[in-house]
Amino acid sequence: MVDIPEHLLLRTAEARAKALGISVEQALAEMKGQSEPTIISKEPDAQLLEETAVQEAEVPKSEPDVEKPKEEPAAEKTESEVITPIKEEHAAETPQKVAAVTIEEKPAAKAPAPAPEKPAAQAPAAKVSAPPAAAAKNGAPEEVDFAPEVKVTQRLLTVVKAKPIQKPVAEPVDKVNTWPHLMLPEFVSLMAMTAFLILLSAILQAPLLEEANPNVTPNPAKAPWYFLGLQELLSYWDPQIAGVMIPLVLGVVLWMAFPYIDRNPETNPSKRKFAIMFYTFFLAGAGVLTIIGVLFRGPGWNWTYPWIDGIWFDDLLDWIHFE
C-alpha cells in the first residue's frame, strides 16, 4: 500500500476525531491500526451504498445524452474532407464528466463509515460525508454491530467537472482541398481573363496620336480615366484655393485608416448599413464624376453631349471612330 504522507494522515485523523468525538491521537492510532476502532454505528447503511452506486451509474449515462445532438449536425455537414481537429468539439462540449472522488478507508482501521440510524433523513448529507456527528445528535444508539465483510469503503465526496487538457481555441471549420477545389476555378478564371484580354487587344487598337509636342496643347487635355473624376471635381473650384495634394493625401491616409475608424465588428450587411451606404455613395459619386469627365466634357472643359457634340476621350479613339 502506498504510504500516506503524514500531514494528510493528520488531517484525516482530525476530521475523524471531530466526527466521532474522540481525541486526535486516538483517531490517528486507530487509523494506523494501533488501536481498536471506535465503533458507533449499528450497521452499514444499505441505502447509502445504494445511492452511491446509483450516482455513479447514472452520471456517465447523462454524458452522451447531452453531447449527441450537438455533434450530429456537424457530422452531417462535414464530409470526408473536413478536418475535425482532434476531438476539439468533443472536448469543448463535454458537459460534465463526473468523477467520483473516493476516499478509501484503510481496512487496517477496520472502521466502517458510521451510518446514521435514519438514513432517509440523512441521505442528502450522506453524499458529502457520512454524518456520524449528526447521527449522534439524533440520539443514535452507539450499538456495536459490525460485520467486517460489509465494509463501506467508498463514498461520493464531490462532483468534479472534467476539463480538457488541451484547450480548444478554434471551432472546427468546414474546409476543402485547395487542389482541385480552389486551383481549378482559379485556373479557369485566369484562362478566361487571358482569352478576354487577347480578344480585346485583337479588336481594339490602343491609341497613338501625333508625336509629343509641348507647343501644341490639345483641347481638352484630359488625364487618364481613373483621374478624370478628380479632374472633374477640381474644375469646380480653384485648385489653388482648395489645394490638391494635401486633401488628396489626407483622403488616402484616412482611407488607409478606415478599418481603425470603423470599430463596428459586424460583417453582416444589415448590421453595418452606414458603412455600406457610405461606400455606395462614394462609388456612385466617383462613377458619376468619371463618366462626366469621360463623356460630357469637351473643349475648354465645357459641357458637351456625346450624342450631339461627340466624345473627347482619346483612350478609346479606335472605338469612338469605329464605323
Add this chain to the structure above:
Amino acid sequence: MQKLSLRDKIKEARISAADSFRGGKLMSSIFRPGSPFRKGYVDSPRNRSYVVMNNVLYHLHPVKVKRHGVRLSYTLCLGGLSFFLFIVLTITGIWLMFYFRPTELAYVDIQNLQTSIAFGSLVRNMHRWGAHLMVLVVFLHMSRVFYHGAYKAPREFNWVIGVILLLLTLLLSFTGYLLPWDQLAIWAVTVGGNMAGYTPVIGAQAKFGLFAGLEATTATLLRFYVLHVLFLPFIIVIFMAVHFWRVRKDGGISGPL
C-alpha cells in the same frame, strides 16, 4: 495465352515507355512526391494535399481552404485576377522593353513596334488594355473587400497594405501612360503633374521632382521609365508578397457573412 494484335502491342509499348519516363530519374527529380506528373499518381486526399504541400505553390496557397471561400461568388477571384494581370503585364512589358528606348526615339520605337514587328501591335495592346483592366479589377477587389467587411479585425493591416497596392497600381499605370511619347501621353501627364503643382507650400518642388524640370521633357520620360519598369514593380511585388502572406496569416479568406 492470347495473342496480342499489333495495335495492342504498340499501345502497350507506348504505355510502358511513358511509364518508365514518368517514373524515371529525370521526372522524379523535377516533380516532388505527390505531383500529378509523377508515375502512379492517384487522386486521393493525401495526394491532393501533396500537390500543394510538396510544391512551390505552397508559398501561395494552404493545403486546405474554407469551403465557402472557394465559391467563385465570394471573392469573384478579383484579388487573384489582379495578381494575374500583374503577371501578364510583367511578361508583355518585358517583351516591349526589347523594342523601346526612353528618349526622343520613344515615339518612333512605338510606331515601328506597331508596324514592323511580329505581334508588336497585339502585345502593345495587351499591355495597355491589361493595365486599364488591372486598375479596374483592383478597384473592384477593394469594393468587394469593403462590402464583405473583410477589412475588420484581424485584417485591418491588410487593408492598409491594400491601399498602398492601389496607389502603386495607379502610379504604375500613370508612369506608363507617358511612355509612348505622343500627344495623349505628354498632355495627360502634364495635367497630372500640374495638379501636383497646386500642392500647398511645396507645390513647385513636387512638380519639379515629378517632371525632372519645369515641364514634361525627355528627362521626364527617362524618369517615368525607370520608375515604371524598375522601381514601382519592385516595390509592388514586395507589398503583394506581404499582402498574400497576411491573407493566410489572418486566417484565410474572411467570412462567411
